[in-house]
Amino acid sequence: MRRGARGARHRDRRGLPREREVGGRAARRGPAQARGGVALRRRHPRGRDDARLRPRRPRHRGTRGLRSEPAALPLLPRTRAARRPGAPGAAERAAHPAPRRGRRRPRGPRRRAGAGRGPGVTATAVGLCGLGSAALRAHLPALCRAEETGAAVIAGVCDPDPARSETVVARTRRARAFPDVEALLDGSGCDLLVIASPPSAHLPAITAAARRGVDVLCEKPLGVAEGDVDRLRDLTGRAPSWLVATVHQYAHATACRVLERWLRVPARSGRPFRLEVEVERPGTDPLSAGGWRAAGDREGGILGDHAVHYLALCHRLDPGTRVLDAHSHGAPGRETASVELAVGPGTARVGVSYDGRRRRNLVALSLPDRGAELRWEDGELRRLRDAVPGRSHPTGALSDRQFVNDLYGALYDDLLGHRDDPGWRDRQRRETVEVAALLAEALRLSHRA
The missing domain is CATH 3.40.50.720 (NAD(P)-binding Rossmann-like Domain)
Structure with missing residues (x-):
């Protein structure tokens, strides 16, 4: 093993490589790892170029292999394929360069496209x-x-x-x-x-x-x-x-999305489940203008005020959801009602009351074949295994007026961001009509009872 002019090692024992007449540097030959006194690391296993330079040190006589330390050198920029000459749109980008931006936005799922952002978007x-x-x-x-x-x-x-x-x-x-x-x-x-x-x-x-x-x-x-x-x-x-x-702004609550993910698997695989909903209110909303919630059946009563959100949840899980039975009793503004539904292979019960002692919301999902249960009660989301409570996760409470009002922001983001999507429009139209049909059937059965 012999050394060149800059300390590079060469396995060829017959002689050193010829050196240039000017500058005294050895002609570069072979792979990048054998060039000169520094070594380039190989391509990063995740697909990114880790181009940090490593100064090569002489071999220590008492050990095998080379010892190296990272140098304080900047990362080399990657070449973007879209910037190469001849790439699609390269001529247009060269003729009309985009303004320089500061911090680059993340790509992929980390970047959340907001409604109305970007040039050329009409409000x-x-x-x-x-x-x-x-x-x-x-x-x-x-x-x-x-x-x-x-x-x-x-x-x-x-x-x-x-x-x-x-x-x-x-x-x-x-x-x-x-x-x-x-x-x-x-x-x-x-x-x-x-x-x-x-x-x-x-x-x-x-x-x-x-x-x-x-x-x-x-x-x-x-x-x-x-x-x-x-x-x-x-x-x-x-x-x-x-x-x-x-x-149906409840659908944009984080805990509601977790429940939907839990329910989607058994609903599609044919495994039984049970969904229990309890809503308790001490009367109608005192902040409501006009007092229409106390008008009874003419305005939908408590079934139209609260139960309809959970009818929409069941419809999103299974468009074939059916109302099995419904009951209602009590004076308008203080009534109590319940609805039984068939949701795919499972069942659901929605119980709502204007005659409660406090503001309370409970949504409990049970998976009997797994011995698992997920409970969302006010501001707490908890998973249970074989009736043993697990760790509690704080979340928004549907009994909190301000939390429910804040969900409208996410609802409008979804609406304004997807209003031009034909598939999204079609899903919203079908949900509107079918949930209205579920509520109409629940009201009809509750009147009969």
């Missing part, structure tokens, strides 16, 4: 019909945040109370007040109508929007009156590309 013009409690506490804060990101703009509002309309207009950027939903649709030029009026006024507003081809996001519930489901099916059948979606 969705939104018209808001009804300025009651749901609009002021949930819809308007979420829409104002969407305005800040450029995803939406509030074009107009309408409400039977002109003072409410003027108050909202004064707090928004471009919104105008209109006397009714017909004037709002004709004068605001909105692309999306958000309906936050009492349930009995939902279908007339939906019909007015459908005649003009304006997409609809409607507060729950739908299907509270006889014939509503047939009219919905007729409207969606006439315009297959028209969007009508319902506000």
Whole structure:
């Protein structure tokens, strides 16, 4: 083993490689690992080039192999295939270079595409019909945040109370007040109508929007009156590309998504499961404008106020969900009701009450063949194995008004980010109609009992 001019080792014992006349450097031959006095590490096993240089040290006589230490040298930049000459779009990028950015955004699943982000995206013009409690506490804060990101703009509002309309207009950027939903649709030029009026006024507003081809996001519930489901099916059948979606904001809670993942496997594999839901409220919402929740069957009662969220959950798990039985008793505003459902190979029971002592929500999923249970009770998510409680995970509580209001932000992100997706629109239309049909059947059976 012999050394060259710069300490490189050569296995060829017949002589050293010829050296250049200028500079005294040996001509580079062989692989990169044998060039000169530094060594390049091989390609990183994860597919990235680890190009940090390692100074080569002389072999220690008492040990075998080479000893090296990492040098304080910068990483070498990778060459992007898209920047090579001749790559697709290279000429256009060279003629119109993009502005330099600071910190690079992560790619893949780590990057969350927000609604309305990026150049060339047109903001969705939104018209808001009804300025009651749901609009002021949930819809308007979420829409104002969407305005800040450029995803939406509030074009107009309408409400039977002109003072409410003027108050909202004064707090928004471009919104105008209109006397009714017909004037709002004709004068605001909105692309999306958000309906936050009492349930009995939902279908007339939906019909007015459908005649003009304006997409609809409607507060729950739908299907509270006889014939509503047939009219919905007729409207969606006439315009297959028209969007009508319902506000089922519970679906955007993290714990609800965990429950859906747990339920999806047994629902598709045919394994039995049991879903138990308990909702307890000490009366109707005192912050509600107009008191429609205490109007009883005309506005859907507690089944339309609370149980409909869990009917939507069951429908997302199995579109063939059926109502087996339903019961309701008590005076309007203090009633108690329950619904039994068949959800694929499993069953579900939804019990709701306006006659409770406190605000409480419980969703419990049992998998008998595995001896496992998942319980979401207020702000705690806990897994049990053979009735032995596991570790508790803090989460949002459906009994917390502010948590439920904050879910509207995720709902609007989903809506504004997927409104142009035909598959998403079709799923929302089917969910709106089928959940309304489940609620209508539950109301019919509860009246019979």
